[in-house]
Amino acid sequence: MDASEAAQRIRDGVLTSEELVQDCLERIRALEPKVQAWQFLDEEHALAQARACDERKRGGEPVGPLHGVPVGVKDIIDTADMPTENGTALHEGRTPRDDAAVVRMLRAAGAVILGKTVTTECAYFNPGKTRNPLNPEHTPGGSSSGSAAAVGAGMVPLALGSQTAGSVIRPAAFCGAYGFKPTHGLIPRTGVLALSRTLDHVGLFARSIDDLALLLEQLHGYDERDPDTRPRARIPFRSVAGEEPPLEPMFAFVKTPHWERMDPDAKEAYAELREALGKQVEEVQVFVSGNEPWDWHRTIMEAEMAANLEPLWSEGAEKLSEKLRALLERGKETRALDYQRALRRIAPTVEGFDELFMQRYDAIITPPALGTAPKGLASTGDPAFCSVWTLLGMPAITLPLMQGENGLPLGVQLIGRKGYDARLLRTARWLEKKISS
Amino acid sequence: MDASEAAQRIRDGVLTSEELVQDCLERIRALEPKVQAWQFLDEEHALAQARACDERKRGGEPVGPLHGVPVGVKDIIDTADMPTENGTALHEGRTPRDDAAVVRMLRAAGAVILGKTVTTECAYFNPGKTRNPLNPEHTPGGSSSGSAAAVGAGMVPLALGSQTAGSVIRPAAFCGAYGFKPTHGLIPRTGVLALSRTLDHVGLFARSIDDLALLLEQLHGYDERDPDTRPRARIPFRSVAGEEPPLEPMFAFVKTPHWERMDPDAKEAYAELREALGKQVEEVQVFVSGNEPWDWHRTIMEAEMAANLEPLWSEGAEKLSEKLRALLERGKETRALDYQRALRRIAPTVEGFDELFMQRYDAIITPPALGTAPKGLASTGDPAFCSVWTLLGMPAITLPLMQGENGLPLGVQLIGRKGYDARLLRTARWLEKKISS
Numbered sequence: 001m002d003a004s005e006a007a008q009r010i011r012d013g014v015l016t017s018e019e020l021v022q023d024c025l026e027r028i029r030a031l032e033p034k035v036q037a038w039q040f041l042d043e044e045h046a047l048a049q050a051r052a053c054d055e056r057k058r059g060g061e062p063v064g065p066l067h068g069v070p071v072g073v074k075d076i077i078d079t080a081d082m083p084t085e086n087g088t089a090l091h092e093g094r095t096p097r098d099d100a101a102v103v104r105m106l107r108a109a110g111a112v113i114l115g116k117t118v119t120t121e122c123a124y125f126n127p128g129k130t131r132n133p134l135n136p137e138h139t140p141g142g143s144s145s146g147s148a149a150a151v152g153a154g155m156v157p158l159a160l161g162s163q164t165a166g167s168v169i170r171p172a173a174f175c176g177a178y179g180f181k182p183t184h185g186l187i188p189r190t191g192v193l194a195l196s197r198t199l200d201h202v203g204l205f206a207r208s209i210d211d212l213a214l215l216l217e218q219l220h221g222y223d224e225r226d227p228d229t230r231p232r233a234r235i236p237f238r239s240v241a242g243e244e245p246p247l248e249p250m251f252a253f254v255k256t257p258h259w260e261r262m263d264p265d266a267k268e269a270y271a272e273l274r275e276a277l278g279k280q281v282e283e284v285q286v287f288v289s290g291n292e293p294w295d296w297h298r299t300i301m302e303a304e305m306a307a308n309l310e311p312l313w314s315e316g317a318e319k320l321s322e323k324l325r326a327l328l329e330r331g332k333e334t335r336a337l338d339y340q341r342a343l344r345r346i347a348p349t350v351e352g353f354d355e356l357f358m359q360r361y362d363a364i365i366t367p368p369a370l371g372t373a374p375k376g377l378a379s380t381g382d383p384a385f386c387s388v389w390t391l392l393g394m395p396a397i398t399l400p401l402m403q404g405e406n407g408l409p410l411g412v413q414l415i416g417r418k419g420y421d422a423r424l425l426r427t428a429r430w431l432e433k434k435i436s437s
Numbered sequence: 438m439d440a441s442e443a444a445q446r447i448r449d450g451v452l453t454s455e456e457l458v459q460d461c462l463e464r465i466r467a468l469e470p471k472v473q474a475w476q477f478l479d480e481e482h483a484l485a486q487a488r489a490c491d492e493r494k495r496g497g498e499p500v501g502p503l504h505g506v507p508v509g510v511k512d513i514i515d516t517a518d519m520p521t522e523n524g525t526a527l528h529e530g531r532t533p534r535d536d537a538a539v540v541r542m543l544r545a546a547g548a549v550i551l552g553k554t555v556t557t558e559c560a561y562f563n564p565g566k567t568r569n570p571l572n573p574e575h576t577p578g579g580s581s582s583g584s585a586a587a588v589g590a591g592m593v594p595l596a597l598g599s600q601t602a603g604s605v606i607r608p609a610a611f612c613g614a615y616g617f618k619p620t621h622g623l624i625p626r627t628g629v630l631a632l633s634r635t636l637d638h639v640g641l642f643a644r645s646i647d648d649l650a651l652l653l654e655q656l657h658g659y660d661e662r663d664p665d666t667r668p669r670a671r672i673p674f675r676s677v678a679g680e681e682p683p684l685e686p687m688f689a690f691v692k693t694p695h696w697e698r699m700d701p702d703a704k705e706a707y708a709e710l711r712e713a714l715g716k717q718v719e720e721v722q723v724f725v726s727g728n729e730p731w732d733w734h735r736t737i738m739e740a741e742m743a744a745n746l747e748p749l750w751s752e753g754a755e756k757l758s759e760k761l762r763a764l765l766e767r768g769k770e771t772r773a774l775d776y777q778r779a780l781r782r783i784a785p786t787v788e789g790f791d792e793l794f795m796q797r798y799d800a801i802i803t804p805p806a807l808g809t810a811p812k813g814l815a816s817t818g819d820p821a822f823c824s825v826w827t828l829l830g831m832p833a834i835t836l837p838l839m840q841g842e843n844g845l846p847l848g849v850q851l852i853g854r855k856g857y858d859a860r861l862l863r864t865a866r867w868l869e870k871k872i873s874s
Contacts, residue, residue: 299773303773303774303777304777306773306774307773307774307777307778307781310774331773331774332772332774333772334772334773334774335769335770335771335772335773336736336740336743336744336768336771336772336773336775336776337740337743337744337747337768337769337771338773339773339776339777340740340741340744340776341744344744
């Protein structure tokens, strides 16, 4: 049962929010000792929210599209009723005064905030305690490790994460969840730990494309405190995503300069996928300047994180991991010239991709990662197949449609034209149907 | 006769554009050997434009608000029919394909583009050939040296310049002209040599406040290629500027941390000005953090100029002046962290000034420079009294209302609330009337 179906049943009165939340809590009790997806979870508080939802419905109050549906929230996203520790000892016990904009939006849609999910340290690379629900010896990916694992394990139907390099798409793919990083600026980031204004995105985890559309419909919008959001009409993501494409879609298969590092079984799986799509997929060389866009991403991430995490550094650099300290040190030394050069390359590169979509293709297909979730918990894996789309702010979705030799999931990542999120969801639905049939 | 009057006479048919342009050319012939304000001036081309204006009027075609009025254009502003050399040997003979947005707007309003005025090298500090029209042993100021000198000398009623530190207000004050740097983003900069997106402004020179309002009315607007302009209603600057203020205005006298360096006679002149304004002026301490805003300005200017002038540097660093090379070298070494820090201070500082205006004051009064135009031509003077208002993007105007001991003009600079340009013009008119009476 996905979130869309659960919400419908609650609206129809054949399921209560309390029952749904109880089911989630039972599954969490069973799996959490192994998976460790949650940073904060107060069963009583979750049930109280659920009962209040049921109460409101019984009282005849209007119900929102997510009425009574539990959602997990990454622990870098502020919640006024639960701690938000940003994955760092420096913020232990931190209790924000306000909900983040997205949490406010979730509550307005009727959702139950089930609990806070584990993040890596400051959403960067130092792992948290979470393990891959499909094999606890493997990483769940990061930085939205807990959200990916919780949804992958069926502990909660929906969760929020964030992506500055590959922190939504990669863990979703590793944990067998559907992951979605919408266009930059579509979802407001107010109240989310700021690493990089240019690169930060709120991202979504779910168990179906419909659920991603349902969730995005609640979360997109203008927030005057996020300067990259714009006043815009409310977009009916669910209806567009639910339509049949007017023509059979064309896909551009993009290997990127990192293709050679891919696991052999993953390469094979993508070859089979291309075969299955026949004439509807063509390989396209888009990264003619080689690794440059990855360098721009790194330069911007390092420079902006160094500026944004300055207060943490001053407060207690010694309590930060070596990985994060090294990043911040590099960021402090980044030259304004290189930073500006990198920023200036984004818009023309996006325009180049716009043309690709205008001329011929409905979506890019590219791996979400080098293969299935790597063994070991010391690293959350390589974001190389995600970071460039994060840099460009283009919408990215991963679908758990394939498997590696080890039985772990292999995602299929689709990239859409910037600002065309609804169409990307529609194309993704078409692909899923095609592959599953 | 100012531009407003000239335009009216041309509309009324009692003056032709050709007569007006001939008058200007005669004055230029007489004074140019001494002043050297013009980088390019083709008398025949100017007269041809004037005759075409007169022809159109005789043919009954509609005439614009600047119909037949000659305007001087700083030689960093592109003109499709005249060279634009940006004050550097590297651009000798450069002929742009397109007019800058402001030149297009001038032509649409019926203006005659009289010629191109001298700029310092790349609108930075290395002087051009221009001398102060009121005393050729003194600097005209810079970087819009030619525009200020030409208007100050009565060679042309209107001219365009640009300001990234103090390049409009300072030379206007030195040459006895009215100078105006409107709010950042009000006038599009497309086709103007880009030094710094954050700091660059197009500015105006004229012989009256009415003329500045007339000119701004033609030049403000949205341009999709200047990301800091916004679609907005056309603002009737002339009518607002022409109104009486509903209440007698209150002025905040701001000394800034550079006050101690002022010339003694200038200090005295400002003391007299304050006396004349009596209870309508109060001294206000606004720079509690000392010199910091000047440091932010420098950091941003160096970093952004290094990025924008990179092509020039690669093309021929050896043809750049030592001053400019030293700036670009500092800019190349600026850290992204310091650059971001500086950028982030702008918005809250502007908000602080907004409050000052909301609570009590109509305008800030502050000197435009350390005194009258310094003797000598090796330096264009110190921009310290301008650069902070450039950083903040607040509107600044200078009025030639006073004199120094040496008989050279001393300007009175008024600063308005960001976005309140029309009201600043109205307040300036009130002040001028008050002082002249």
